[in-house]
Amino acid sequence: MAHRYFPFRFSPMGLRGLEPSATLVINERVNDMWRQGQWVYHLGFGESRFPVHPKIAQALRENAYQHQYLPSLGVRELREKIAEFYEERLNIPAMPEHIIVGPGSKALIYALLLALDGELMLPTPSWVSYQPQAHLVGKRVNWIPASPEDGWELMLSAMTEAVDQARTAWGNPGIVLLNSPNNPTGRMLPLSFLESFAQYAREQGLAVISDEIYGLVEHGSKKHRSIARYYPEGTVVLGGLSKHLSLGGWRLGVAIFPPNRAGAEVLRAVRTIASETWSATTAPVQFAALIAYGMDSDVWDYIRLCTRLHALRTHYLWRNLVEMGVRVPEPEGAFYLFPDFARWREPLARIGVITDAQLAMFLLDRYQLATLPGSVFGAPPQALALRLSSSYLDMEDEKHAQAILDAVMKGVDDETLMREFHPHTNGAIAQFRKFIADLELDHSPAPAREPVATL
Template identity: 35%
Template sequence: MTGRMSPNLALNQMVDRRRAAGESLVHLAFGEARLPLLPGLARELAEGAHRTAYGPIAGAEPARAAVAGYFRRRRLPTSADQIVLAPGSKALLMALQLAVPGDVVLPRPAWNSYAAQAGYAGKHVIGIPVPAACGGVPDPAALRLAVLAAKARGRDPRLLVLTLPDNPTGTLAPPALVREVCAVAAAEDLVIVSDEIYRDLVHDPVATPFLSPAEVAPDRTVVTSGLSKAFGLGGWRIGAARFPGTDSGQRLRDAVVAVAGEVWSALAGPMQHVAEYVYAEPPEIQARVAAGARLHGAVARAVHDVVTRAGAGCRPPTAGFYVYPDFEPVRERLRDNGIGDSAGLARRLLDDSGVVVLPGHLLGDDPGGLRFKAATSLLYGDDEQQRLSLAADEPARLPHLSAVLDRLAEAFARLTAPATRR
């Protein structure tokens, strides 16, 4: 058991407190997509307000059927009986940790909740470095060796968590790499959990093709998703999971439903009404997803440009709204300014420039590294500025966004300035 608040949530609450006290902070530490609420979503929520009964634990059939249709349109044949709804995908990920015995294998770095949930489930975490080209999946050769070594030590790796596209690096593993990882999972009999909550936020789907592990290893892959990222509905807590259409998949689904029955009972009825509408993907929904992906891509690329101009190495973002810079190339200059690890780097950015980031060691990365996650999705401003950002051909040139990008450039330049100038 960790006994600590989730670090990204803790930082978000810290930002709220300090902003309320009058501080000006640039918040890059929380992966929330704040976009204007679509009128259709408000309408569906109101129309579903009368649904006050608990309903089926896995979700009502119309909502599950809509989610099944969403997956079918993404090359994954799915029936409503393969779907479970929940108050957010995080709840489903925790239920899977409880339902699958043995230890868990994670890419390193990875979203901070995976390891914390494993701890609450009593699991040992086996962290595997990600490839140089992308995050979200472990290096396949390192994965095979680490699993064999863990078994030799008496560990029992059973669960492999992948993130496609990735949080924290903002990248998407290419199809060839997904196939390699799935082959290792099959050889070592690992259940795959593919967290695909950012799937619809690939910046350029033609240039960056998406292959789900459920297409490659359908009998052993559970896919989790939700509506918090593409629609900015994190506070509404709507998540969904797709289980394999096999006997073993049905047993795993039943185990997750059993956990749900003791933990959250059912997704709230009004939220199921919203889910049924969104997962049917009417034109309003398709247009918002496309606009959001364009906006996220433009701003993530702009922040990527800022950090690389400051001397950091950084994988080019291709999906979602994250960048994961590595300031190792300027380690000597940072050391001259008293910065030697990810915690110190994050602390200096906050103290000197009011820039809040999530340091890499909180994501399972090497504490001595000079890496952090920067979430770019909170830079779009208030509701009206968000609308302007969604509509703009070049959102990074809008005054409110160009001003914050200039502030970030100054902050990173200050990090590496000669000590005599500080």
């Protein structure tokens, strides 16, 4: 037999990172459906899609000539602006010397996980990339359980139990990753939790990575508060421009380190990783970010407007699901919902849908609803939870996003805006209504085809 020449052999790390995820399978299916010209209501994309603010776009154009390598920490002037911004707008103690600018907060989280010793404690549910990143750097992940009956709220008792359990198993649970406002639930950590957790983290000497990328996308019912206000000496705060300014593709994230010696040491490690990998964040983007982090009142008004619209669109979806009898925590920030369909476990089982991945595939195949299964966020598959994002529908392209903004500028009221400028959101809601009505009447379409069972 001829020897098959294969020049690429995977390292254990490469293999750890190459597990096919349910997200990938769903996305491939959505792409197939689109290629075949089928309609899909895409509630799976978690991307803020408002247009780039004209002043920021102008700043990028004006800085196109900036082509030098910049310092790995980021330009000093930008770090000064970021420190002021965080102190004033988010009430977080920040010093320019303790800030690094990176190509998205995702890369900075990865660098932090690489730099820090200890196993990772992850609340259930958590954003899809934390666990794979931990695995890529060879870290063990310990999940902190939560339940849909409590709205997936993170309880300190569950955290302390999970830490104790990890220690009993000779583990070294040194890092806690918090994310508030949360992807996928849209919930914020309450003040009472932040206060009691700070005390616990201090006693235990835990390092906290606080992912606050949605910190400025607040729905108004609650103010975002950073754990850094209560545990400044042990918290690294992550943020960036991707969400509140819809600049995900520009890849600019920030990390703010504790204003102490320990903070300086961790920053030194992350800076070393930065300088040996991505070198520095793109120069024109950093200079344009001076406007984004400056206190320009037009930019600030735009952030408030986009946030208000995220809140309106997310709450509209939430209210409709609640009216259908779906259990779904009320969102307080970001643009996500995390409903579960356990109430319909029996009729779903009768059509061969037992896990959340099967449910996601079933909704896609039969109702053209693209969602993400809760298990990719660490929820138990049998909880039948799904993550829905409100950010994509009716803002599929620049033209539609602009039409929504223009309508608001012309004074169209919220009700009319949702009724007349959101045909796809309303279409998705109608599909969910039909799905639930079918389940309740046991009129569900014939048992799902084979792929449902294979996920």
